[in-house]
Amino acid sequence: MSQKIGRSTLVLDTFPSIMSYASVVGKKEGEGPLARYFDAIFDDTTLGEKTWEKSESRMQKEAVSRALEKGGYATMQIDYIFAGDLLNQCISSHYGLRDLNIPFYGLYGACSTMAEGLSLASVFVDNNLAGFTMAATSSHFCSAERQFRLPLEYGGQRTPTSQWTATAAGSLVVGKSARPPFVKAVCGGTITDLGIKDINNMGAAMAPAAAQTIKTYLEDSHTGPQDYDLIVTGDLGLVGSELLIDLLKRDGIDISGVHNDCGKMLYDVEAQDVHAGGSGAGCSASVLCSYLLKKIEDGALKNVLFIATGALMSTTSFQQGESIPSIAHLVHLTYNRE
Amino acid sequence: MSQKIGRSTLVLDTFPSIMSYASVVGKKEGEGPLARYFDAIFDDTTLGEKTWEKSESRMQKEAVSRALEKGGYATMQIDYIFAGDLLNQCISSHYGLRDLNIPFYGLYGACSTMAEGLSLASVFVDNNLAGFTMAATSSHFCSAERQFRLPLEYGGQRTPTSQWTATAAGSLVVGKSARPPFVKAVCGGTITDLGIKDINNMGAAMAPAAAQTIKTYLEDSHTGPQDYDLIVTGDLGLVGSELLIDLLKRDGIDISGVHNDCGKMLYDVEAQDVHAGGSGAGCSASVLCSYLLKKIEDGALKNVLFIATGALMSTTSFQQGESIPSIAHLVHLTYNRE
Numbered sequence: 094m095s096q097k098i099g100r101s102t103l104v105l106d107t108f109p110s111i112m113s114y115a116s117v118v119g120k121k122e123g124e125g126p127l128a129r130y131f132d133a134i135f136d137d138t139t140l141g142e143k144t145w146e147k148s149e150s151r152m153q154k155e156a157v158s159r160a161l162e163k164g165g166y167a168t169m170q171i172d173y174i175f176a177g178d179l180l181n182q183c184i185s186s187h188y189g190l191r192d193l194n195i196p197f198y199g200l201y202g203a204c205s206t207m208a209e210g211l212s213l214a215s216v217f218v219d220n221n222l223a224g225f226t227m228a229a230t231s232s233h234f235c236s237a238e239r240q241f242r243l244p245l246e247y248g249g250q251r252t253p254t255s256q257w258t259a260t261a262a263g264s265l266v267v268g269k270s271a272r273p274p275f276v277k278a279v280c281g282g283t284i285t286d287l288g289i290k291d292i293n294n295m296g297a298a299m300a301p302a303a304a305q306t307i308k309t310y311l312e313d314s315h316t317g318p319q320d321y322d323l324i325v326t327g328d329l330g331l332v333g334s335e336l337l338i339d340l341l342k343r344d345g346i347d348i349s350g351v352h353n354d355c356g357k358m359l360y361d362v363e364a365q366d367v368h369a370g371g372s373g374a375g376c377s378a379s380v381l382c383s384y385l386l387k388k389i390e391d392g393a394l395k396n397v398l399f400i401a402t403g404a405l406m407s408t409t410s411f412q413q414g415e416s417i418p419s420i421a422h423l424v425h426l427t428y429n430r431e
Numbered sequence: 432m433s434q435k436i437g438r439s440t441l442v443l444d445t446f447p448s449i450m451s452y453a454s455v456v457g458k459k460e461g462e463g464p465l466a467r468y469f470d471a472i473f474d475d476t477t478l479g480e481k482t483w484e485k486s487e488s489r490m491q492k493e494a495v496s497r498a499l500e501k502g503g504y505a506t507m508q509i510d511y512i513f514a515g516d517l518l519n520q521c522i523s524s525h526y527g528l529r530d531l532n533i534p535f536y537g538l539y540g541a542c543s544t545m546a547e548g549l550s551l552a553s554v555f556v557d558n559n560l561a562g563f564t565m566a567a568t569s570s571h572f573c574s575a576e577r578q579f580r581l582p583l584e585y586g587g588q589r590t591p592t593s594q595w596t597a598t599a600a601g602s603l604v605v606g607k608s609a610r611p612p613f614v615k616a617v618c619g620g621t622i623t624d625l626g627i628k629d630i631n632n633m634g635a636a637m638a639p640a641a642a643q644t645i646k647t648y649l650e651d652s653h654t655g656p657q658d659y660d661l662i663v664t665g666d667l668g669l670v671g672s673e674l675l676i677d678l679l680k681r682d683g684i685d686i687s688g689v690h691n692d693c694g695k696m697l698y699d700v701e702a703q704d705v706h707a708g709g710s711g712a713g714c715s716a717s718v719l720c721s722y723l724l725k726k727i728e729d730g731a732l733k734n735v736l737f738i739a740t741g742a743l744m745s746t747t748s749f750q751q752g753e754s755i756p757s758i759a760h761l762v763h764l765t766y767n768r769e
Contacts, residue, residue, distance in 0.1 A: 100534060101534035181519040181747060182519070182541065187744070191623075191756040196439035198538070213536070284528060285529075410522045415526065418525050
């Protein structure tokens, strides 16, 4: 059962375990520093489909199927899947997962989806509301570009603060076992909007949400940055990461020694010319469901805060002159059950 | 604590209570048969805003504020709000609720959002994960038409099977008390897709999802249609309702004597020329958060199954020739705690 230690902070007393996980990525991501941790790299990012949206759906399905397969689970064993994505009406998830016949709670958390889904999936297991649950999300550079920015064919110039939407999907199975990685606690985020309107600087828009959620969790859990091997956000990129560190320093919290960001980890940012780093719901999901969970499983990382951030605007709100509201959900992952 | 009586069916042992609720609607909805149950009717459906999206955001905020106010709750007392809507990237919820500072789990369930949100909000309260939670959703005829179909200015002709997107929002507060309405159980839906591709016949696309969830819950709870005063779907409209009744009859379940549909209840379907009835996330939300909860509160209805259905396509998936996947989530509401 979960213990409420703050308004939106729950300590999961049974330490739900991440039983299995998988990530699949595109060619560019497969050329990055985490290449050897992915379950599949698709050099053909169409995945043989006729449209980018269908490619993304297929990719999300691949991540889910591989997570099930690696753990030896049948779809019938999964009580719920919590999933969503960035596309209008979350069609990657709906079309990607429609054949699975797994009870489905649809989420919209933009790039925070994996942390949101993992939070709910873990809470359900911790309170015996489910035996096994799953979380999944995805993003695709080509479907995101044409929906949020410009069709690729325009060959538009990118600004230095812009981030590169990852072609990637991640999925995991949560259950109960004595094997790490464990989910120790979760902290739900609050919508934050400091008035930033630059759609090419999402990292800056999302940093305040990440700062708020991290601060809340550290306070609720009576811990500090020194208690963690890694505080990893996703996806603030270069610009947002610096801003996050500055924002927290103002509150007397220095995470600079333990912070990293999935948007900086997925690519060799300079060599791969991704400007301010990676983004997209699939970015933090694929970094989590490959390198991060593997390192925790192996005990190389023992205490990790995973904070996925989402920018909650649309092209319509942007065109109407609105600022960018953001959110960040936090999951505390551990190697030991203590 | 919740008892798992089926794969995705939970009996909520503490009977969370709907402490407060509110619904606000537009002019047309205010001319319908439920007019006297709404908290506000906006004859000017712009609500004084410059765009339809901002009007919808404002409407969702109004529903939430009024639900809080009627119950005498401050935003700080609410641990989580579960909300979403139909617009791309759920901007009605994000912009409508961004100033509230309530921890937010974003949902995408299309027109099933109120049942999805109420399910999660109730499960959180039942398991002491939260003191008070909220659920909210909205839809607006004008923002939906231009996003999903055609700009209003085109004056397009509507097909007989088309439904009318409600300009409406509903919200509620869940907590623990001895006062009805109570949430007795919830049943999470599974994505269903029988291959229907007619975007102007959503009721038909969603009926199989409703049939599946109702059947699952009746089996899991060992009950039959005769055990309920009302089995109310939202929003199948005229066409989908007939189909639902037929589909369940094939499985030996006759709900014809106790069935109604929020899409038929919100309007005087013939006189108000809404073709096959109402739809939109705000339709079932506003019917629930007005007439339905009031009747349960008063004991006029004692045992109600509320099943909100969602069509999970987008204009992009439609244009790419895809069929319409659907989902239905169920909430069992009661007057007595038994």
